[in-house]
Amino acid sequence: QVEQVKLLDRFSTSNKSLTGTLYLTATHLLFIDSSQRETWILHHHIAAVEKLPLTTSGCPLVIQCKNFRIVHFVVPRERDCHDIYNSLLQLSRTAKYEELYAFSYNPKQNESEQVKGWQLIDLAEEYKRMGVPNDYWQLSDANRDYKVCETYPRELYVPRTASKPIIVGSSKFRSKGRFPVLSYYHKNKEAAICRCSQPLSGFSARCLEDEHMLQAISKANPSNRYMYVMDTRPKLNAMANRAAGKGYENEDNYSNIRFQFVGIENIHVMRSSLQKLLEVSGTRGLSVNDFLSGLESSGWLRHIKAVLDAALFLVKAIAVESASVLVHCSDGWDRTSQVCSLGALLLDSYYRTIKGFMVLIEKDWISFGHKFSDRCCQLDGDPKEISPVFTQFLESVWNLTEQFPQAFEFNEAFLLQIHEHVHSCQFGNFLANCQKEREELKLKEKTYSLWPFLLSEQKKYQNPLYDPDFSPELTLLEPNTVSFNFKFWRNMYHQFDRSMHPRQSVFNLIMNMSEQNKQLEEDIKELEAKIKQRNGQPDTALVKEHQQSAPSVPVALKTPPCFKKEQPLIPVRDAVRTIEGSNTADNRYSEFVEEFSKAEPAVVSLEYGVARMTC
């Protein structure tokens, strides 16, 4: 506990600040300011801690979080600052999974609730919903003991004609053993999305079993014998891989395939792209042109567009040509997951529901071994493995929700909450890198699943404009990917910078209103019943008027907010109409006056050069 700590405003130029007390708990960093407002920061969310050079007012400490919150403290005594710094470094870097918050987090559930929670999403059920197994596709037991591929799930669906030797042979010819398997089956078109990793083709190597495998996939589609093989990498990268004995399919060796590169960059490019984006958006006194040119040079929106363009290519092959598509990148767990999951989302309206979206993430991301632990840096590891691949997926989905406001059952807050928990390590779902590791960690016994918690507060995540009939089942959602449709996701990257957001939210208002509508419908029913009753039996005793107003939510103080984290996007019911936070102090134009009203010298030129005063 350190007192008299100042929390600085990230974008302010004058040294405006809140003074309060900083507490360090086992799991959180807590700051309580003089007006008793609390800021909770989970240790696992901390991406970087930096100690800046000592100033006259104290020792500045900057904490960057994985949810894009940046806090800037000034600690009066250097020794305290040093202590906090060291503690945070230790607490935010965990060496073992067992030390993560999920293993100590206890949401007061009993064991059967915990088990039921984990059973909420059942992938076997999901494949059944898609229509497999069927005449063409079957469940394979080849990987039942993770013998063929360690990073795949136990249960895999493959073409009926793909025998075990073919599977094993093919897996030996694929990077990390990730052979082609079913990711999504389109009932109406009888076409499939399959996924795998790159072939170990080098410059000339071939593998008959792998060729058989692809043939089996194309034969499993009676509507179109041709199939597409999509390599989601830029061609240059794929070619470079050949020198390492990897590479891409040679069209001559495979019958009936059409090969296509779609050019999504690799995890390292994406990591530095996000870094640049954050640097630009975090600049104080940013001009419009610096923002736009920074946005451009970061390449971030270009990458998002590339991901969506790839998904669009995939779904067109399926919806228009009824052709099956095999998707891969290098290892088949980053770009492949993005493209397969977005493709399925565009093809199948089920994935646009709250539950369906959870299923989609469980299937294409968690079960197929997207390396959440490495990519999100859950344990102290190789910084070169960190990459915002999943964030890009969420951002692509957000872009779709912007273009199709009625197509999704969930809202932006849902995406943000998932992003929050992918990094929080509070629930077991996203821990570790693959299913095998998760089983070894006994996550289902020792931790809780995120999904039942999200479902229990579904109301917060519901899109009031959702129209289940917006697109009938299995009709394609076709986004427009012209560049101007892609916007900077302010609510993600500035989630905690309140002054930048609209001060009144139409969305919240509509959400509350549609919530209120349900309540009103109930009230009407009740009132009508009472009136009817009265008319029938005029002698009944007086019935107390039904109380209509919603009970106010008690604020639980001093408990780590598992879900009661600050929700800048979802203020409480009545706060919507007040314009909190709209004051000059929050905005940057304010500081000119503040400063020059104090300044008396004849010529003052202010920091930005925006306002200038002369005599």
Place this chain on the structure above:
Amino acid sequence: MEFAELIKTPRADNVVLHRPFYPAVEGTLCLTGHHLIFSSRRQDNAEELWLLHSNIDSIEKRFVGSLGTIIIKCKDLRVIQLDIPGMEESLNIASSIEALSTLDSVTLMYPFFYRPMFEIVEDGWRLFLPDQEFELLSSVTDEWRLSCVNKEFTVCPSYPPVVIVPKSIDDEALRKVATFRHGSRFPVLSYYHKKNGMVMMRSSQPLTGTNGRRCKEDEKLINATLRPGKRGYIIDTRSLNVAQQARAKGGGFEQEAHYPQWRRIHKSIERFNILQESLIKLVEACNDQSHNMDRWLSKLEASNWLTHIKEILTAACLAAQCIDREGASVLVHGTEGTDSTLQVTSLAQIILDPRCRTIRGFESLVVREWLQAGHPFQQRCAQSAYSNSKQKWEAPVFLLFLDCVWQILRQFPCSFEFNEQFLLMLFEHAYASQFGTFLGNNESERSKLKLPQKTMSLWSWVNRSEELSKFQNPLFEANSLVIWPSVAPQSLQLWEGVFLRWNRSSKFLDEAQEEMLNIINYNKELQAKVNALRRQLAEMETDDKMLKSL
């Protein structure tokens, strides 16, 4: 002149109309004195397109064999294409459109010919008169008076006949001040902040010249607005450099020595051709769908449009801040005081004054701060983004203002009585209209043209309940607070309703909007019903009680 002389081919059949996001339709094209009319032949879906010639910004013609193609680019940024069979017909039609869309004489414009098909409930020309405005003012302060010094537009040609000035300054002094200000635009009241009695005035630059001329009356006039011992702020909408350069041409700025109670702040807002070029570049960028992401972003950046938005908003916020937070009076001017000055004074009022966020209040603001204040609409809006001739006076000053309002509306979606459509409508009518409201460059010209007698006012049409309902914001809840918008680049957005309007299908967004309306209306309905049932039940209960007590 007869329009018939300009129309060599009044009608062409088998014309094909191409519009973005609609299938091509075949039909008949007719030219009248003021309209281009296209009607499809198909019975099932008899579509008609009426386009005002004055809405046409530029046309291009091409020929393939005897098939002529005319591409029409409109001031509201729409682009349509007409395929006309027959070389001669095409040429005739193209030259007629060209001639009719560039008529020199204002009196030949459509508003002088337009006969409304609706009943006029309230004459828009008689709304928002300065006297009414002054009446409101005099209910809160007696420090101001209405001056008729400009009755015959003799003192200042670009001011209205009556203006509001400090009570202590007589007309004689005003005449003297007028000689000291560019275009005779002496300081007048723009806004009175009831909360603290501070005011915002506007004028043009003082004519100090290189030798530092001064004018005692001018100093007296603006000092009359200060409380004893208080300071005021002069917001000069030019950079210090530009203001200094203006001295060489006889202009200049208030010298500290002569205005010791005032602090001057320079906020650079661009003017004229720089703004026009910015608009042209922006529209070019938006119209090209083939841009990859880098190119789109760099084009958007190069247009500088959002930079202008940020500059204007920042200056307006600063003015509002001086008044509301610093408790100081403000004088705003640039060079002429007819462009950036009005952007700043009108936006500051939107921020400060809840009345300006209502439909009536906003109309009144446009009338006071733009029309009566002498923004030269006819010059500024003569051409829009597709003009290819070198322009001198055109500039999207008013569009930038509307865009800034839209930015604030987006940040405070419940604080405005009007919606985006309302702003869009004003944009369209400022550039091409059947109404006389935006004709002419100032009140003097309007009175010479006898617009109130000869044309219909836009407000007469807008304020009818049938029209008004389209422009109402269903989420509006009056809010008496000052609203401070964010001017961070991350908070500013491209106004898609204007700039991407013709470049993408907005079907899904429109449908979502409709669904939102449904929810709101349903909510009102339910609430009314609940209240009615409650009342019914309560009545029954009291009846019961009475029965029992009997």
